[in-house]
Amino acid sequence: MSHTLTIDGISKRYGDVVALDDLSFEVRPGEIFGFVGSNGAGKTTTMRIALGVLSADSGEVRLSGKPVDLDVRRTIGYMPEERGLYPKMKVGKQLAYLAELHGISRSAARNAVARWTERLGIADRVGDTVDALSLGNQQRVQLAAALVHDPAVLVLDEPFSGLDPVAVDVMSDVLVEKANTGVPVIFSSHQLELVQRLCHRVGIISHGRMRAVGTVDELRGGGNARLEVHAPEAPVGWAHHLDGVTTISHLDGRTLLSLDDHVDDQLVLHTALKTGPVHEFSLHRPTLTDLFREVVTA
Known part of the structure; x- marks a missing residue:
């Protein structure tokens, strides 16, 4: 049974x-x-x-x-x-x-x-x-x-x-x-x-x-998507003006962004390309560890 x-x-x-x-x-x-x-x-x-x-x-x-x-x-x-x-x-x-x-x-x-x-x-x-x-x-x-x-x-x-x-x-x-x-x-x-x-x-x-x-x-589907961008010539804050985009970290040309559901990632890519070459552009959903941190610190 x-x-x-x-x-x-x-x-x-x-x-x-x-x-x-x-x-x-x-x-x-x-x-x-x-x-x-x-x-x-x-x-x-x-x-x-x-x-x-x-x-x-x-x-x-x-x-x-x-x-x-x-x-x-x-x-x-x-x-x-x-x-x-x-x-x-x-x-x-x-x-x-x-x-x-x-x-x-x-x-x-x-x-x-x-x-x-x-x-x-x-x-x-x-x-x-x-x-x-x-x-x-x-x-x-x-x-x-x-x-x-x-x-x-x-x-x-x-x-x-x-x-x-x-x-x-x-x-x-x-x-x-x-x-x-x-x-x-x-x-x-x-x-x-x-x-x-x-x-x-x-x-x-x-x-x-x-x-x-x-x-x-x-x-994971309920959390904001994460976008990692490697644009070595991009200045700090290059994505700050984009609606629905939050900069989590920026170090040595690598920027980690959080994207609201309505954000078009191609717009983010277009913005990054304006600063110079983009060597990496990867979208991924938060891990359980990411979600745990968000829930516990909320």
């Missing part, structure tokens, strides 16, 4: 501090949803409320229309940012114990531990205690803990933090595999290039409010 995770108008205050302000979005079946924002924006609070660890002051979290109670919570695979493993407990026993806590049988738990430790490249470490592992391998164990009970939804808080490139590839492949089986996956990350590459849709949160939601292409 496929599920949709719905965050419906949740708000959370800590005294005078508004952590979340009427936040709403959904993660659809088989979708990888990237949840991005600055430190303190409300990502971790949202995820803890989604899991039922925290209660919201108002609003509701639902999985396929059902509010998150203990039974629903057992179907969620959660990877906390602060990590939650027992450092002196052996990896294999710990994963089996966590799987049984989610309601699966002892034999099924053992099989799941074998499958996921093999898949994540830590099968040879099941007899080691967690504190004997590198941080990267601890991260892999933490992901295994989120997967070992075959969850209906994955909620991962900064799962790629501190991983080497090989481990990032392994974890990315696993998330894609789970999504391909219909599982909704939400993860937070500051690695925006990774979010842009992996995610079907992205939500940008700032000061507890969702500022933008959509596919990367939709979000």
